[in-house]
Amino acid sequence: MNDLKRCARCITPETQETIVFDEHGVCNICRQHEFKQSAIDWSARKRDLDALIATYRGKHEYDCLIPFSGGKDSTWALYYLVKEYGIKPLVVRFDHGFLRPGVQENTARVLRQLGVDFHHFTPSWKVVQKLMLQSFLEKGDFCWHCHTGIFAYPMWVAIRYEVPLVFWGEPSAEYTAYYSYDQPEEVDEKRFNRFINLGITAEDMYVRLEGTVDERDLRPFTYPPIRELRRIDYRSVCLGSYIPWNVPKQVEMIQRELGWQGDQVENVPPGYTYEKIECYMQGVRDYIKYIKRGFSRPTHLTSLDIRNHRLSREDAVALRDAYEGRRPPSLDLFLSYVGLTEAEFLEIAMSHGVSPHHHDPSSTVNGGEVHDLHLWSRHGGMARKDAEAQLTRWRRRSHGREEAPAPQSDVKQPTATS
Numbered sequence: 001m002n003d004l005k006r007c008a009r010c011i012t013p014e015t016q017e018t019i020v021f022d023e024h025g026v027c028n029i030c031r032q033h034e035f036k037q038s039a040i041d042w043s044a045r046k047r048d049l050d051a052l053i054a055t056y057r058g059k060h061e062y063d064c065l066i067p068f069s070g071g072k073d074s075t076w077a078l079y080y081l082v083k084e085y086g087i088k089p090l091v092v093r094f095d096h097g098f099l100r101p102g103v104q105e106n107t108a109r110v111l112r113q114l115g116v117d118f119h120h121f122t123p124s125w126k127v128v129q130k131l132m133l134q135s136f137l138e139k140g141d142f143c144w145h146c147h148t149g150i151f152a153y154p155m156w157v158a159i160r161y162e163v164p165l166v167f168w169g170e171p172s173a174e175y176t177a178y179y180s181y182d183q184p185e186e187v188d189e190k191r192f193n194r195f196i197n198l199g200i201t202a203e204d205m206y207v208r209l210e211g212t213v214d215e216r217d218l219r220p221f222t223y224p225p226i227r228e229l230r231r232i233d234y235r236s237v238c239l240g241s242y243i244p245w246n247v248p249k250q251v252e253m254i255q256r257e258l259g260w261q262g263d264q265v266e267n268v269p270p271g272y273t274y275e276k277i278e279c280y281m282q283g284v285r286d287y288i289k290y291i292k293r294g295f296s297r298p299t300h301l302t303s304l305d306i307r308n309h310r311l312s313r314e315d316a317v318a319l320r321d322a323y324e325g326r327r328p329p330s331l332d333l334f335l336s337y338v339g340l341t342e343a344e345f346l347e348i349a350m351s352h353g354v355s356p357h358h359h360d361p362s363s364t365v366n367g368g369e370v371h372d373l374h375l376w377s378r379h380g381g382m383a384r385k386d387a388e389a390q391l392t393r394w395r396r397r398s399h400g401r402e403e404a405p406a407p408q409s410d411v412k413q414p415t416a417t418s
């Protein structure tokens with residue numbers, strides 16, 4: 001794995017989507033951070049935020065809508081907007097089906113302390129299962145229902161309640177180069193199609209599932225028509241485009257002020273108990289990314305710390321080597337949810353490999369269990385015959401033959417986010 005080309009400053013390799021290295025071997029994401037730290041007039045941005053909020057305040061049933069997972073970024077966005085502006089938000093959560101017990105506790109704590117209205121939506125598990133398997137087959141990423149639901153569903157709620165102003169948390173320029181800090185990011189349909197939906201629309205999904213779901217089942221995962229959004233005069237923006245995003249400081253604040261608590265995550269170093277703690281399929285997601293791209297969350301987290309001058313490159317490499325790429329115990333749960341064998345899982349994940357990385361399953365080491373694994377739901381495994389039918393349809397449709405495709409060689413495209 002160490003033969004991948006990596007940034008000379010952080011440790012991100014060439015298999016990261018959107019990465020480009022300059023003549024000094026430094027990646028564009030590191031360069032973007034220099035821009036964030038030096039070239040942005042944050043006080044002017046703050047005045048823009050004041051003006052934006054003033055435009056919409058008091059005109060509708062709610063001043064704004066805040067999509068909310070209960071993780072650190074959405075909790076910070078909610079906390080900041082309520083405390084700094086005394087705003088009246090509608091807080092909306094799309095439940096992907098894997099919320100961990102600690103996040104449920106954090107949510108109750110935060111909502112009660114801030115005194116805000118909460119709208120929670122959980123889509124049908126039967127639909128979610130099929131979507132997970134299909135997107136894993138097609139893109140080597142089983143989270144299509146989550147990527148699309150998280151960004152599309154709150155917009156339907158915005159239309160229904162006529163709440164035009166929508167605040168997301170951190171801008172994607174923190175992690176990737178789809179957008180840069182000098183162009184504030186509108187969280188709109190263009191962005192949705194650019195890197196949220198993995199290049200698969202809900203209509204595509206409907207066709208590929210061949211009548212096993214109702215068209216209406218896919219509504220929560222479909223971006224609403226632009227004319228309906230324009231009718232309410234919507235604005236959908238990232239709070240992090242207006243105030244500098246500083247994760248450790250924000251985590252410290254929400255812990256102190258709201259009692260928000262971090263948690264352990266599978267195969268992530270113990271110092272990062274604030275990151276992606278809201279989903280119990282995170283370990284599987286990271287493992288798949290490692291199989292496809294030769295790196296995962298430890299590289300991502302330590303690279304962020306290097307850019308922010310909180311960690312040396314040597315320490316980052318040591319942490320990465322101690323945690324990255326382990327087989328997570330939660331993989332057994334995932335396999336039962338989608339009805340696959342582990343051999344099929346590996347075959348599918350490896351077929352989506354990003355060159356020049358090539359995964360070697362024989363070197364895999366088992367990762368440790370996290371404390372709440374025994375509490376994660378075992379309900380609702382997919383029947384093997386249903387999984388097989390879906391697998392067969394995919395093989396027939398995409399390749400006209402019975403085997404899975406051979407590993408691809410040039411799939412470093414800016415459509416996948418995992």
Ligand SMILES: [Zn+2]
Pocket residue numbers: 007008009010011012026027028029030
């Ligand atoms: Zn870099």
